[in-house]
Amino acid sequence: MSEFEPGVATVVGDTQVPVNRILGRNPGPMTGPGTNSYLIGSNRLCLLDPGPKDEAQFESFISAIGDRQLEFILLTHAHGDHSPGAARLKEATGAKLVGLPVPQSTGQDKNFSPDGEWKDNDVVDCDEYRVRLIHTPGHVSNHICYFLEEEQMLFTGDHVLQGTTSVILPPDGNMGDYLDALRRLQTMDIRYFAPGHGGLMEDPQGELESLIAHRLRREAKVIAGLEKLGSCDVSVLVIDVYDDVAKHLIPWAKKTLLAHLIKLQRDGRVVLLNDCWELV
Numbered sequence: 099m100s101e102f103e104p105g106v107a108t109v110v111g112d113t114q115v116p117v118n119r120i121l122g123r124n125p126g127p128m129t130g131p132g133t134n135s136y137l138i139g140s141n142r143l144c145l146l147d148p149g150p151k152d153e154a155q156f157e158s159f160i161s162a163i164g165d166r167q168l169e170f171i172l173l174t175h176a177h178g179d180h181s182p183g184a185a186r187l188k189e190a191t192g193a194k195l196v197g198l199p200v201p202q203s204t205g206q207d208k209n210f211s212p213d214g215e216w217k218d219n220d221v222v223d224c225d226e227y228r229v230r231l232i233h234t235p236g237h238v239s240n241h242i243c244y245f246l247e248e249e250q251m252l253f254t255g256d257h258v259l260q261g262t263t264s265v266i267l268p269p270d271g272n273m274g275d276y277l278d279a280l281r282r283l284q285t286m287d288i289r290y291f292a293p294g295h296g297g298l299m300e301d302p303q304g305e306l307e308s309l310i311a312h313r314l315r316r317e318a319k320v321i322a323g324l325e326k327l328g329s330c331d332v333s334v335l336v337i338d339v340y341d342d343v344a345k346h347l348i349p350w351a352k353k354t355l356l357a358h359l360i361k362l363q364r365d366g367r368v369v370l371l372n373d374c375w376e377l378v
């Protein structure tokens with residue numbers, strides 16, 4: 099398990115621009131082995147997703163940075179397992195925070211605020227390498243993946259995870275946007291996915307294909323469920339559509355089911371009448 103030792107900078111991928119993963123000290127059911135932070139570059143550095151507030155982890159970052167310059171802290175989004183460690187690191191290094199502002203009424207860190215205004219396709223330029231912002235809404239509306247252009251490595255945050263699938267929580271999370279953002283990645287030439295949780299992924303296109311297929315299979319099950327049950331509410335429908343899911347995960351499945359229904363509503367396939375969903 100030395101590859102997944104918390105706090106230890108570990109080289110990932112076969113790249114010219116050095117990329118080190120520093121695993122967080124926060125393993126758990128929602129975070130897998132913990133949150134991956136990534137330190138990018140040789141001299142002018144970026145650190146992606148510092149994770150939760152954690153003094154020991156902060157010390158690990160400082161020792162990995164050494165006497166070099168941390169120029170930017172890149173945030174994929176501001177969930178508690180990704181961004182709160184940024185403030186302390188910024189204070190200590192003077193690095194600029196990159197990311198999209200947190201929308202109202204989401205479960206994200208309200209204290210997070212980027213330095214300057216960033217948008218899709220903007221480039222963080224460190225001379226020795228460039229990192230492009232790829233807006234990938236779905237998990238949350240302000241989610242960003244970062245593309246290390248020289249190495250065709252995409253840091254996927256919670257948009258693509260290794261060994262599990264993203265949670266899509268409406269109303270800020272959006273299944274239609276999520277699928278659109280996955281399809282956008284299919285048009286890019288990507289060599290590696292470096293996810294927010296789990297190990298490096300070396301077959302991005304295969305991964306995208308199976309992720310999209312997985313969601314569309316579930317969508318087909320939603321439609322089949324409504325055909326069978328007629329008009330019904332989410333708590334009835336969930337039992338049919340997620341018959342393959344462990345009981346304790348049903349509350350999460352309900353939220354994802356709602357995300358599917360909202361997407362199907364957007365596509366004109368279902369309607370909501372008196373709290374019950376039915377096919378058009």
Ligand SMILES: [Zn+2]
Nearest residue numbers: 175177237256
């Ligand atoms: Zn998240």
